[in-house]
Amino acid sequence: MDSMKMKMATVWLGGCSGCHMSFLDLDEFLVELAQKVQFVYSPIIDIKEYPDGVDVVLIEGAVCNEEHLEMARKVRARTRILCAFGDCAVTGNVTAIRNQLGLGNAESVLQRAYVELADDNGPVPKLGVVPRLLERVVPLHEVVPVDYYLPGCPPPAERIKFFLIQILEGRTPALKGDDIKFG
Ligand code: SF4
Numbered sequence: 001m002d003s004m005k006m007k008m009a010t011v012w013l014g015g016c017s018g019c020h021m022s023f024l025d026l027d028e029f030l031v032e033l034a035q036k037v038q039f040v041y042s043p044i045i046d047i048k049e050y051p052d053g054v055d056v057v058l059i060e061g062a063v064c065n066e067e068h069l070e071m072a073r074k075v076r077a078r079t080r081i082l083c084a085f086g087d088c089a090v091t092g093n094v095t096a097i098r099n100q101l102g103l104g105n106a107e108s109v110l111q112r113a114y115v116e117l118a119d120d121n122g123p124v125p126k127l128g129v130v131p132r133l134l135e136r137v138v139p140l141h142e143v144v145p146v147d148y149y150l151p152g153c154p155p156p157a158e159r160i161k162f163f164l165i166q167i168l169e170g171r172t173p174a175l176k177g178d179d180i181k182f183g
Helices: 018-025 028-036 066-078 087-091 093-099 106-116 157-168
Strands: 006-012 037-042 053-061 063-065 078-087 133-138 149-150
Touching: 006 018, 006 066, 018 053, 018 157, 028 037, 028 157, 037 053, 037 078, 053 066, 053 087, 066 078, 066 149, 078 087, 078 157, 087 093, 093 133, 106 133, 149 157
Parallel strands: 006 037, 006 053, 053 078, 078 149
Antiparallel strands: 063 133
């Protein structure tokens, strides 16, 4: 029976998880959604490897490090419909603030965030433990082709629902008016 369902995934890159929290705000629509799609990958389910043959994916967050870059490329190669989910994925948004802070290159950002600002009571983290940062944080469309953009910080649940219903019905989601707002 599940083989007849659309395969759906959500992915969390450089974001605060607020977009996924908004996804969970779909409340009872999640039950309806679960009857129509098979969730094959998401931070909210325990599947470790992104599978082949995914029909639709919502990707939260900007691309900040090499792990994100590799994941974005893998997801694109294995997915039919890819949606940049939330302002960080669409424009870089909050995650890209480090591009503007004058902190210099990725190495100096890493030094500042993980060494200089480390908790005095905890162990000092070693450089190399976290994935290598990209020199600049970039939105998703700068590294892979994006099919749809779902703006908002986070996108309200009603907007996510509208998008998903259109996709499930085989239509082209066309956001209008307030649904095109950022922030
Ligand atoms: S768009 Fe807003 S809510 Fe979503 S990951 Fe970015 S900061 Fe968080």
